[in-house]
Amino acid sequence: MVDVLTEIIIHSPCEKVSEYAANPDNAPKWYVNIKSVEWKTQKPLSIGSNIAFKAKFLGRDLAYIYQVIDYIPGKKLIMKTAQGPFPMETTYTWESLDDNSTRMTLRNKGIPTGFSKVFAPFMSLMMNRANNKDLKKIKSILETKR
Template identity: 75%
Template sequence: MVSAYAANPDHAPEWYVNIKSAQWQTPKPLEIGSKIAFKAHFLGKELSYVYQITEYIPGERLTMKTADGPFPMETTYTWETTDRNATRMTLRNKGNPAGFSMLFAPFMSLMMKRANSKDLKRIKHILEKQAFNDV
């Protein structure tokens, strides 16, 4: 359930703090090569970028890279079942923002880590609430 929800780009604006919209540029379902256009707000700036799915193993791993956007970026989700009723999800972003000085890079890294932490807490809350309502 966690991986199916998180891997669906239509849900991204619900659980990502900074993502405001996601629009499919290729037909559904999600597969390697799929492209999704995102609009986000980060550090006071509006960002528009297109991610292309480069790896997708349902229930295990999803990797996407910018096909178009302000700077090269890669996002990877991994899911690991920890017991019958729990899944550990990791979210990793890496990239080299152009136009930012080297002095700004540590601050940007910290802000990305904070955003990722908020995103993971938010998706956990959403999915636990859904599971509770399904009982």
């Protein structure tokens, strides 16, 4: 099992942070590995939405579709791969600490199958590094846009 939980404090209102992070169109701007996003269902984001992502991770091109399985605007977003090479669930949470500070968490968990089982510990380490970079990037973007 791969289960990576990262978090960061962003000095920006919770509403602003959650709206930006929950918008798949913004993902290539703050995720280091995501190269493109394509909506497979109509906007806006809601439970049941399907979004296709193209990414590069550990030198490999990946294409997968996430389906939104839970969404509470301003609080939580959970997406699960509907198809792709590695069954994965991604959870975002946002918690207002005060009028201008938000705790954002990013959790990725999944069960590697086949050959990738061997690399699960390495994948966890690499995902942790990538997630921390991504959270630092979104923090930089949102704190600059004040």
